[in-house]
Amino acid sequence: MSLYYLMSVRFFVICSIILAVAACDNIDPKDSAASPAPLKMSTASASVSVLPFAFLIDGLDRQRTIRLYLPPDYTESTDSYPVLYMHDGQNLFDAASSYAGEWGVDETLDGLAQAAKLKLIVVGIDNGGEYRMNELSPWPNKRFGEAQGKQYMDFIVEVVKPYIDTNYRTKPERQHTAIMGSSMGALISHYAIHAYPQVFSKAGLFSPSYWYSDSVFDYTQEHKVALDARLYVMFGDEEGDGMIVDTGKMQRQLLSQGHPRELMVFKRVAGGEHNEALWRQEFADAVQWLFSE
Numbered sequence: 001m002s003l004y005y006l007m008s009v010r011f012f013v014i015c016s017i018i019l020a021v022a023a024c025d026n027i028d029p030k031d032s033a034a035s036p037a038p039l040k041m042s043t044a045s046a047s048v049s050v051l052p053f054a055f056l057i058d059g060l061d062r063q064r065t066i067r068l069y070l071p072p073d074y075t076e077s078t079d080s081y082p083v084l085y086m087h088d089g090q091n092l093f094d095a096a097s098s099y100a101g102e103w104g105v106d107e108t109l110d111g112l113a114q115a116a117k118l119k120l121i122v123v124g125i126d127n128g129g130e131y132r133m134n135e136l137s138p139w140p141n142k143r144f145g146e147a148q149g150k151q152y153m154d155f156i157v158e159v160v161k162p163y164i165d166t167n168y169r170t171k172p173e174r175q176h177t178a179i180m181g182s183s184m185g186a187l188i189s190h191y192a193i194h195a196y197p198q199v200f201s202k203a204g205l206f207s208p209s210y211w212y213s214d215s216v217f218d219y220t221q222e223h224k225v226a227l228d229a230r231l232y233v234m235f236g237d238e239e240g241d242g243m244i245v246d247t248g249k250m251q252r253q254l255l256s257q258g259h260p261r262e263l264m265v266f267k268r269v270a271g272g273e274h275n276e277a278l279w280r281q282e283f284a285d286a287v288q289w290l291f292s293e
Contacts, residue, residue, distance in 0.1 A: 003163045024231035044094040045106040049071055055159055059151040062131070066160060067093060068123035068167070069106050070072040071113050074121075080169040081121045085156060087185035087202075088137060093277060101276035108284050118288055121244045123164055125156060126267055127185075136184035138191050139213035149188050156192075156197050175228075178290050179203030187212055188235075194219065202290040205233045210246035219254060225255050232265045232286045236272020244268070262281030265289060 014262045040119070047069050054063035067089040073082060083099040090097045105122055112118040128135045131148065135179075138149030164171040179200050181189045186208035193203035210216050231254070235243050251266045 007143050008078060017108045021228060022247060034040070039201045040096040042094055042096045043102065044096075045110055046076075047110060048093045049075075050104050052219075055155070055163070057151060057155045058159070059154075059229065060130060060131075060135075064155070065089065065126040065130070068128070068164075068168075069093065069122035071112070071119040071121070072110055073119075074134070077117075078169070081119055082170050083121045083123060083161075083164065083170050083199055084177070084178045084180055084204075084287065084290075085123050085125065086179075087125055087127060087162070087181035087188060088132075089126040092122070092124040098276070101280075101282055103280045105283060106115055109287075111285065112201055112288070118291055120287065120291065121164070121168060121170060125160065127177075127256075128152075133212075135183070136188040137209075137212055138188070138195070139215040139219075141212055146214075148192060150195075153188065153192055153195065157196055161199065172212070174199055176199045176201075178202035178204065178287075180206070180286070180290075182206035182276075184209045184212065184273065189218065190216060190277060191219070191253060193231065194225050201226065202229060202230045203232070204286045205231065206286070207235045207239055207243065207274050208233065208247065208250075208283065210250060211242050216250065220253060225254070225259060227258070227260065228263070229259075230290050231259070232267075232290055234265070234267040234282050234286060236269045236274065236278050243274075256263070 049068050051066045051068060054065055056063055072080065086092055086105070091100060092103050095102050109120055109122065111117070115239065122173045133141070133144040134146055134148040135152040136149060136155070138147050140147045143244055164170060174197070177200050179192045180203065183206070186205040187210065189203045190205055193200050233247060233251070235247050247266060251264070254264060255261065267282070269278060
């Protein structure tokens with residue numbers, strides 16, 4: 001073989017190795033220019049729709065997509081339904097819109113409705129992408145910057161909820177209205193159940209990010225949750241020592257403030273990690289307990 005041929009083969013092999021290594025390197029999935037997301041098939045049930053226009057968040061000058069789940073018999077019945085407001089709407093119903101796996105909220109609730117256990121309307125508010133950390137906390141953070149959680153929650157309470165109650169058959173009273181989220185979504189839900197007691201009487205807090213600001217403990221002390229509020233706190237024991245310590249601290253604080261034990265669940269899931277798989281797994285139990293009478 002000629003020297004030129006051997007050198008050409010060697011060059012081809014080296015280039016192939018370089019390209020393979022580059023392909024395996026971690027690339028931020030949000031960088032769509034560097035790594036275009038593959039098209040996904042929709043997994044949302046027929047009970048899910050995306051409202052046909054975006055809603056404006058006053059004070060932040062941002063628009064937001066709202067996703068809606070209606071019980072399977074909604075169009076055939078004249079019933080009114082309780083409502084659950086949830087954050088990170090992209091991840092609730094559809095693998096095509098999710099960025100970290102979906103919760104399967106629609107499939108779970110379709111199953112509960114079929115079994116005559118629970119019928120709910122769910123309103124999913126999409127997160128703000130690069131603004132997610134700011135919008136889902138009412139308290140600032142040195143690393144992530146200013147707090148925009150109050151504007152975000154005012155948007156849900158003053159814009160989204162009135163629209164839903166006006167255009168759909170809801171039970172608008174506080175005793176029929178809940179809020180739920182995971183991680184930072186749980187942090188803002190914790191704030192919501194304390195800050196808007198006239199609106200929400202139930203909160204599902206999955207893997208709450210109490211680490212984000214110690215102010216959550218001060219605020220909880222200063223603004224005691226309504227004594228009839230139902231709180232479902234769930235976390236996995238593989239989420240780190242900080243999660244275990246912080247949720248334990250919050251449980252003790254709420255008990256010391258006199259919140260009834262029977263209206264609180266603090267559930268530690270063996271082997272649970274900080275991801276959608278855990279939150280999907282625990283959603284049915286949480287939502288049934290929250291809306292039990």
